Amino acid sequence: LSVASEMPSRLFKRSRFAAQDYNTDFDAHFLRWMLSDGAGAVLLGGPKALPQANGLRLKLKWTHQRSFAGDYPVCMQLGLTPDRSKSHLDFPAWGDAEAAGALSLRQDIRLLPHLFDVCIHEYADLAHKGWVPERGIDHFLCHYSSERFIPVVDDLLGKAQLSIPRERWWSNLAWRGNTGAASIFIMMSEFLQKEGKRLKAGDTVLCFIPESGRFTAGYMLWEVELNTPVNQALQANFPHKIAASETIANDALPDVSTIAAPHDPATAPQQLAPLLTELASIWQDYRSNVWRTPLLRRIRTRELQSGDYVRWMSHWIPQVREGSLWMREGAASLTGDYATLASLIDLHAGEEQNDFKILHSDYLKAGGTETDISKLRRNPGGEALNAYLHGLAATPNPIGLLGAIYIIEGTGQRIVPSLLPLLRAALPLPPDAFRFLEYHGANDENHLERWLIAVQMALDLDTEGTAQQAILQTARHTAAMYLMQFQHVLAE
Known part of the structure; x- marks a missing residue:
């Protein structure tokens, strides 16, 4: 037996709004007429x-x-003033809280x-x-x-x-x-x-x-x-584990519009819509899980220290240095009709081959001390991702690498710009300690447009019907390992 009941009318009595001369905000009036x-x-x-x-x-x-x-x-709340700056508990009496609108349900x-x-x-x-x-x-x-x-x-x-x-x-x-x-x-x-x-x-x-x-x-x-009698046990129709999301009690979030999927299926060529729709679902889970990692939580709650930022950069530098290498290795593995993609991927790798130097400069400006990049080490997530991408790049026609680029470049285009204002506000570092993050957010959108062209070419050249699944599978694996990299930034 599952039961549910609502009685919001007690919150919306005319007398309560009359006490404020009906001079309340729209968010409070909205629910009064909706529930x-x-x-x-x-x-x-x-x-x-x-x-x-x-x-x-x-x-x-x-x-x-x-x-x-x-x-x-929070989208719906009761107990705060219209500007959410003061709690009903901060007033000397309930009547004062009521008069200030702190006891109105808002959405x-x-x-x-x-x-x-x-x-x-x-x-x-x-x-x-x-x-x-x-x-x-x-x-x-x-x-x-x-x-x-x-x-x-x-x-x-x-x-x-x-x-x-x-x-x-x-x-x-x-x-x-x-x-x-x-x-x-x-x-x-x-x-x-x-x-x-x-x-x-x-x-x-x-x-x-x-x-x-x-x-x-x-x-x-x-x-x-x-409606026939059923005597045997109920068969397990859908033995899927129900997803449950850990909640974090913090509202210091960036603009949610900046963390949408990198590509909207509705704006892409029609033949790419099925692929982009599934990629958007993979992105949704990945982005949601990244937002719950210790690193992101510390950034969002303004608790990140300069040492944490330096540690993050030290893990990231050797990974970024390898990016152009596995892309070029993958381009060299393209044969037959797929060889036409090689020049496009090589162009992309060429644009990113010196990005790690910008990141290393940021690391030094933020207080890092290791001048020899070869001595910096990836964390376990970065090591797993690096090994996976190099291994895949060495296989014949590794079209799945386009799925990895979707996650990696999407992180730079969507997640990183959301974090940059929070990092600047929280860390006492000079502006040139964030050059890589700023550059990443500004340029990855162009990179993703090139990616869209490459995907369309790959699907057009796919005579065996395997390219789409290869891209999706690699995107899932890359998302899991990139998430692991975020999870291990603060781990000792």
């Missing part, structure tokens, strides 16, 4: 089934929930589009892992607080090539309102009452529940089946 009271419950029979009329029942195939609370600022509506973005990326990841039937979804119950978000969800699903025709969508928002945690249960109940006669055995019902308090993506997939 409704309600309660709902689901009782599951055995095994994991919801009995229905017409000799049918709904069988719960799987649930999936993932929190992104550590990745974004930062500017963050809401990002909620749907991360949720649809999470759904795309589930689809690519086989959780969603290939034939698609028959009925889509989407919980959204406003009909203004319908085209947002629809557009994002389209970009992910997972569109669900609008005639398959169903919502009771217009007459029940947004009842928060209870919404999906109330929606399911009315859907079955009003649309139950249209259901047939084999139909799928997808419930999508985005939660904006601290961003959470939730999904349930149901299947309609004949």
